[in-house]
Amino acid sequence: MSDTADVRGILAQYRASIDNIDAALIHMLAERFRCTQAVGVLKAAHGLPPADPAREAQQIERLRRLAQEAQLDPDFAEKFLNFVIREVIRHHEQIAAGNGATAPGAEGASTNG
Numbered sequence: 001m002s003d004t005a006d007v008r009g010i011l012a013q014y015r016a017s018i019d020n021i022d023a024a025l026i027h028m029l030a031e032r033f034r035c036t037q038a039v040g041v042l043k044a045a046h047g048l049p050p051a052d053p054a055r056e057a058q059q060i061e062r063l064r065r066l067a068q069e070a071q072l073d074p075d076f077a078e079k080f081l082n083f084v085i086r087e088v089i090r091h092h093e094q095i096a097a098g099n100g101a102t103a104p105g106a107e108g109a110s111t112n113g
């Protein structure tokens with residue numbers, strides 16, 4: 001087999017793993033947003049604020065530590081968590097305003113937490 005064919009085979013194997021990991025990430029994010037959807041409904045029903053900065057500070061500290069242990073850039077981990085949480089808070093605000101999706105997928109192409 002030529003060098004080029006070897007390289008293409010190795011690349012295809014890596015890409016198969018990348019595709020599996022990306023699929024797992026999507027499924028995990030979907031489960032997370034399903035859970036935060038319920039949290040948003042609970043918070044709105046009891047007049048709790050959408051954001052909880054103290055909780056976020058704990059999550060960031062924990063995820064930065066986990067990232068370090070896993071040899072992942074802690075700044076990236078923090079940015080990623082903040083990105084997800086900002087979206088969750090946006091959904092919480094929509095729920096509190098009475099415009100929240102009540103069923104997974106009810107927001108169409110958007111996430112549903």
Ligand SMILES: O=C(O)C(=O)C[C@]1(C(=O)O)C=C[C@@H](O)C=C1
Binds near residue numbers: 040056059084088089
């Ligand atoms: O734990 C909560 O209170 C949530 O609403 C969930 C969550 C999160 O996505 O992890 C989102 C918003 C809060 O500011 C903190 C955490």
